Amino acid sequence: MKRLLFLLLCVMVLSACSKGEKKVENDFPLHMEVGDFTGVNQDGKKVSYSDLKGKVWVVDFMFTNCDTVCSPMTANMAELQRKLTDEDIDAHLVSFSIDPENDQPGVLKEYASGVGANFSNWDLVTGYKQEFIESFANKSFMAAAAKLEGSNQFVHSTSFYLVDEKGIVLQKYEGVSEPPYEQIVKDIKSLQ
Known part of the structure; x- marks a missing residue:
């Protein structure tokens, strides 16, 4: 009986001690490597994967002519x-446009300005081919991104993705309806 109580006490102490530790990659459910990309942001400045190395980033996919989810997602990102x-x-x-033909830098800037975006740490990225962004979203984020046949609308992910400083996607969150802001903030803090 004493041995059982001792083991139980040890387990409780160890679990209490671990609560203050930083999260490590293995604590997150995802582990996908972001592929290389190059585009331009809302100011027409080049943005690439190498510019984000060493930073923690949150990603979503959107387009400005979206009839449904993109407006609330962009407001939620703001x-x-x-x-x-x-x-x-x-x-x-980082918000990747999945409609690079329409979403030129000035269009993206006006769109995000409408929700009070601060562009000091938010890049809305375009300037690549449609085929590239569809493949990039699928391979790097396991996210859908495709133009609907005969329409100006696109199918795409409605999640926010947490990427660590090594370019690894660690977590995804609801981006449209009631994003878990507290959890996202907590998870980002755990990486810093």
Whole structure:
């Protein structure tokens, strides 16, 4: 009986000690490597994978002519940006347009300005071929991205993705309806 109590006490102490530790990659459900990309942001400045190395970033996929989910997702990304700023958390936001033909830099800037975006740590990226972004979303994020036949609309993921400083996708979150802001902030803090 004493031995059982001792073991139980050891387990409780060890579990209590581990709660204060930082999360490591293995604590997250995903482990996908982001592929290389090059595009331009809302200011027409080059943005590439190498520019984000060493940073924690949150990614989504959107397009400005979207009839449904992109507007709330973009507003939610802006809200996440405000929460990160309030917590003094250094993280970068990246929104990849899945309609690069229409979403030129000025169009993206006007669109995100409408939700109060701060462009100091948020890049809305375009400037690549349609085939590239569809393949990139699928291979790097296991996310759908495809033009609907006979329409100006696209099928795409509605998640926010957490990427660590090594370019590994670690977690995805609901991006449209009630994003888990507190959990996203907590997870980003755990990586810093």
